[in-house]
Amino acid sequence: xxxxAIAWLIVVAGAAALLIYQxxxxxxxxxxxxxxxVQQKGDAAMRRAVDLATARLSQRVFVLLGDDxxxxxxxxxxxxxxxxxxxxxxxxxTYLLPPDRLTALGTMYFxxxxxxxxAEERDLLQQNEGNQIVDRAIASVYGPESFADxxxxxxxxxxxxxxFLSSLPLPLAHVGLDDGVLTIRDGAKTWVMISAQLTGxxxxxxxxxxxxxIFDASMRSxxxxxxxxxxxxxxxxxxxxxxxKSSIRETSVIATVSMAGxxxxxxxxFHDARPLWLTLLAIGVGVLxxxxxxxxxxxxIHVVVLLFGVSLIGIAIDYCLQYITARFGPDSGxxxxxxxxxLPGITLGVITTLIGYATLMLAPFPGLxxxxxxxxxxxxxxxxxxxxxxxxxDGDSPPRDSARILASxxxxxxxxxxxxxxxxxxxxxxxxxxxxLAGLSKLRIDDDFRHQQTLSExxxxxxxxxxxxTGMAGGTQFLLVRAADSESALExxxxxxxxxxxxxxxxxxxxxxxxxxxxxxxxxxxADVELVQDRLTRPYLDSxxxxxxxxxxxxxxxxxxxxxxPDAIDAESPIAFLLNLSLESGPxxxxxxxxxxxxxxxxxxxxxxxxxxxxxxxxxxxxxxxVLNEYRRRAVILIAISTILxxxxxxxRYGWRGSLETLLPPGISVLLAPELAALAGVSFTxxxxxxxxxxxxxxxxxxxxxxxxxxxxxxxxxxxxxxAMLTTLxxxxxxxxxxxxxxxxxxxxxxxxxxxxxxMAPLASDNRKTW
Amino acid sequence: MxxxxxxxxxxxxxxxxxxxxDVAAICPTLTRGQTLYGEFVQEQxxxxxxxxxxxxxxxVVAPEVGIIWRSKKPVLSATVIxxxxxxxxxxGNEVQRIASxxxxxxxxxxxxxxxxMKGDWSAMEKDFALEYTGDRQAWRIVLTxxxxxxxxxxRLSSVVLMGDGRIDSVDINRATxxxxxxxxxxxxxxxxxMPDADAxxxxxxxx
Numbered sequence: 001x002x003x004x005a006i007a008w009l010i011v012v013a014g015a016a017a018l019l020i021y022q023x024x025x026x027x028x029x030x031x032x033x034x035x036x037x038v039q040q041k042g043d044a045a046m047r048r049a050v051d052l053a054t055a056r057l058s059q060r061v062f063v064l065l066g067d068d069x070x071x072x073x074x075x076x077x078x079x080x081x082x083x084x085x086x087x088x089x090x091x092x093x094t095y096l097l098p099p100d101r102l103t104a105l106g107t108m109y110f111x112x113x114x115x116x117x118x119a120e121e122r123d124l125l126q127q128n129e130g131n132q133i134v135d136r137a138i139a140s141v142y143g144p145e146s147f148a149d150x151x152x153x154x155x156x157x158x159x160x161x162x163x164f165l166s167s168l169p170l171p172l173a174h175v176g177l178d179d180g181v182l183t184i185r186d187g188a189k190t191w192v193m194i195s196a197q198l199t200g201x202x203x204x205x206x207x208x209x210x211x212x213x214i215f216d217a218s219m220r221s222x223x224x225x226x227x228x229x230x231x232x233x234x235x236x237x238x239x240x241x242x243x244x245k246s247s248i249r250e251t252s253v254i255a256t257v258s259m260a261g262x263x264x265x266x267x268x269x270f271h272d273a274r275p276l277w278l279t280l281l282a283i284g285v286g287v288l289x290x291x292x293x294x295x296x297x298x299x300x301i302h303v304v305v306l307l308f309g310v311s312l313i314g315i316a317i318d319y320c321l322q323y324i325t326a327r328f329g330p331d332s333g334x335x336x337x338x339x340x341x342x343l344p345g346i347t348l349g350v351i352t353t354l355i356g357y358a359t360l361m362l363a364p365f366p367g368l369x370x371x372x373x374x375x376x377x378x379x380x381x382x383x384x385x386x387x388x389x390x391x392x393x394d395g396d397s398p399p400r401d402s403a404r405i406l407a408s409x410x411x412x413x414x415x416x417x418x419x420x421x422x423x424x425x426x427x428x429x430x431x432x433x434x435x436x437l438a439g440l441s442k443l444r445i446d447d448d449f450r451h452q453q454t455l456s457e458x459x460x461x462x463x464x465x466x467x468x469x470t471g472m473a474g475g476t477q478f479l480l481v482r483a484a485d486s487e488s489a490l491e492x493x494x495x496x497x498x499x500x501x502x503x504x505x506x507x508x509x510x511x512x513x514x515x516x517x518x519x520x521x522x523x524x525x526x527a528d529v530e531l532v533q534d535r536l537t538r539p540y541l542d543s544x545x546x547x548x549x550x551x552x553x554x555x556x557x558x559x560x561x562x563x564x565x566p567d568a569i570d571a572e573s574p575i576a577f578l579l580n581l582s583l584e585s586g587p588x589x590x591x592x593x594x595x596x597x598x599x600x601x602x603x604x605x606x607x608x609x610x611x612x613x614x615x616x617x618x619x620x621x622x623x624x625x626x627v628l629n630e631y632r633r634r635a636v637i638l639i640a641i642s643t644i645l646x647x648x649x650x651x652x653r654y655g656w657r658g659s660l661e662t663l664l665p666p667g668i669s670v671l672l673a674p675e676l677a678a679l680a681g682v683s684f685t686x687x688x689x690x691x692x693x694x695x696x697x698x699x700x701x702x703x704x705x706x707x708x709x710x711x712x713x714x715x716x717x718x719x720x721x722x723x724a725m726l727t728t729l730x731x732x733x734x735x736x737x738x739x740x741x742x743x744x745x746x747x748x749x750x751x752x753x754x755x756x757x758x759x760m761a762p763l764a765s766d767n768r769k770t771w
Numbered sequence: 772m773x774x775x776x777x778x779x780x781x782x783x784x785x786x787x788x789x790x791x792x793d794v795a796a797i798c799p800t801l802t803r804g805q806t807l808y809g810e811f812v813q814e815q816x817x818x819x820x821x822x823x824x825x826x827x828x829x830x831v832v833a834p835e836v837g838i839i840w841r842s843k844k845p846v847l848s849a850t851v852i853x854x855x856x857x858x859x860x861x862x863g864n865e866v867q868r869i870a871s872x873x874x875x876x877x878x879x880x881x882x883x884x885x886x887x888m889k890g891d892w893s894a895m896e897k898d899f900a901l902e903y904t905g906d907r908q909a910w911r912i913v914l915t916x917x918x919x920x921x922x923x924x925x926r927l928s929s930v931v932l933m934g935d936g937r938i939d940s941v942d943i944n945r946a947t948x949x950x951x952x953x954x955x956x957x958x959x960x961x962x963x964x965m966p967d968a969d970a971x972x973x974x975x976x977x978x
Contacts, residue, residue: 136866139848139859142815142826144840147926149947150819166869176871185878547845549821 001336005388012285012381019292049480049591050618052583056593057478059198061090061235064466067228070190074181076222076229077192083218089211090196097180097574105574106165112564113160114532115525118167119501121160122528125535133158134540141548154554157541160532168575169517174471184469189230191469197580202237205244212241232466233459242456247740254734261730269405269723275324278390282320285385286313290378298370305370308690312375314731315353315694316382318701318724319346323386325720327394328402329713335391343387345708345717348653349701350383352646356697359642363634409719416762432672432756439675446683447629449621451741473510473598479609480583480616481592486566489590490521492614496594499608508605510598515566515578522563628686635689639670639696646700654707658766662707665760666699673753680748687746691732695753698728702757703764718762725758800890806965807832809958811840816950831965834888837973851972854881858975898923899930909935 063080067073081095109116117125124132137158141148148159156162175182175193182193200207223229266276287310294301294309322345326338333341357379360372415421466472479496483489493516500512520528541554569578583591599605602619609617643663650659670692674684682688702721709717733754735747801807808831815824828842837853848861856870856877871878886894892901899914914930916923924946931942937958943951964970 132861132864132866135846135848135861138846139842139861139866142813142824142842142845143848143859144813144850146815148817149945149949150817154819163867166867174870548824550819551821552819 008388015292022295053593058236061196063194064191064232066189066191066230072226073190087214092197094195115529116164117528125531130536208241232462279320282382282385286378286382289381290374293377294374309374313378321723322720328716335394345705348704352700353697355645356642359638406715410715436675439678443678444683449624477619479594482614486590490516508601513595525563632686632689662703662764665703669699669753669757676752677749682745682748687742688749691749699757702761706761707764810956813953
């Protein structure tokens, strides 16, 4: 035994050395949830582009400042813009557009006006309806608000440029330009808009703190100066910061309560600190082995795997407690005798749990495989530590007043075995059945990623009000266009625009923005120049000028073989936001983003993306939702498979009937837990499914411990099971109070399942023939 | 420039019999519920054109509702201006639509006219210097942009309104040297509901 313990020490030391080596090289901790999906070949560049685009979109910040006094609102806007600019945390802060910048935009477009047609004009000319454009121009020249003069009519006879400029798709339907500032007038209030592009990672706590410190200070001073000032902010960083703050607060409360509760519980039962550190040692060694093996095999580890993996290894506490509680009772014996007594039960428990965990390997998902390896290795490590080290480190002292503790631990056994409690038992079963049925009618499956996180209500209200005022439609979806060069990318966007416009008419989305809408491809400009020449200028210009009485003819001063390209947009331009839509442009190719607003039918967008070569529909929230959906379905199937795989081991030890009896408590717990959680308003998600994997494992453990207990050791066994249940509830069940929905769902499902598995565990014993 | 129509229409607010020396007193006003109908002849004198651009048509002005400006020659077109924005049709097809949300300056000008229509010239006086002569039988108002650098001044040098109990004409002198003369004829004020076709044009939704 000693030799085996030393051998295990060498193995653990090796694993520790390996881990230190890996950590020194730098651990790749993956956080991208979509990395858990099956990766398609050749998708890496696209994935990188999606990540880059998602990061850029998440770095946008919009703020509306509103006041009854227009001047006060504008002063506040200027001051906020200045402090954001000075902070050095933004690359681009937009507040005031001086008139010369708007003039510069007109100047940029003017030389290319004969190649810049609106979609309607192009359609008219292609259908030989150029006369309608002539009539429009005449109505405009004669109109009550005419701005045309002879010089303009010579240079842009049909007023094509004003029509093109007014057709540009500005993203904010209700926002106008008031003396250079983006402004909304809503009743008596004037709202001014400030937008900025941040430079850092909005999910980094350090960056959040720096940005929010500056932002909040600025808000405080503005509100002190203008007491009635209203503020509406929209941006991922606000949500991320609020979420991080509240989850850090929540996590520290839960962790403290859980830790303190566990320590008090163990000290109260054992009057001894040793069980505490023995348990910590067993779990610590398990996590160490798991971490080291996982890093060696996979080269990195996903943060989700780490979180759930540690939970799954945590189940080793059940075996630990079985061993530790074996010291109770008059005939407890030496540490090694105590181990011998519980060894069959905990070995069987570990085997069934390992089968459960290993089944996760069968799923074709990298995440579940990592999780399987991590938890199986960790659990084995913990188990070997319990068996090989704990008896050597343990003492002989039996605790005091064990009789009373054991008598109360035996109560549950009496509940199931004693004739007196027959009616109570019947009542319990009826209540369970009724609650199960009621829960079943309320059970909902919900994989939507957006429902799994709880967003700050205040910020949500601000965002809704912001959207109402600006007309900005929400949405995190976008299209990626990849092509050999910028020109082909613009051509793809034009092909795409046609399909998107049709989809927009059908209501599949409310709007979109492409670079090509602002800078058409050269191909299109060339075709439009020809259309204007052949179908507008040549047939109509002379008669049009005659009608106006304009002599001296046209002075187009345009070189028709020169075309506008996206390089013409500089960082100062009012359309500089388009620069963010160009992800990369170089010898390796060009990647551009097409922004989508208010997508109601993502499948329609997916179909459109497939129809144009090089286009990819990116739906980050949708992708995570589908990851969660796949994982949930797989996890449920794997729970069923692992139950079947555990059966041969049980049949070998207990026979057919015995194994079915052992299966009963965990089986019922797994089946009922989601319904009981549904009664608490929790829908079934991937996180609930993972909780069920744990419920199945702990349920089997409790059942096997009860089955293995000889009648005289039953109170001691029950004490171990009871402590195991309580520690599980303290560490995971407490997560049920979390405000993060995913964590809440996990906690509640686990709470319901673990309590059920505990109450029903004695049903697995083989001589409870009282009813 | 939209200012042109603004002043043309301000000028149209014929009626009442004002006595007194201030603008509101000599310039006629309309009240809510009243509708002014009439015909116009507009001439634009653009440098470089052999002859003035002449157009004729009719108009509808209703305070707090909006304005319809319909040309019959040289093309059939209607320009509808409301608080929501400006819309134009040619031969019945919509060819232009500018929401005032996009151009707050437009909303501001519309408010100026709407208030002036009802006799409140105070808003107008923030943007223009007003100079008036005559009495309610024969009067003349000259408006000059106050800010010499503003967007108004870059387009407009002055606006001259003339009337004799009603507004007879408006002259708009542009900063470029071009000018515009509008004469108003056959004006009638009515308190009965306006024809359905007009009401439909003015009730267009801007959302």
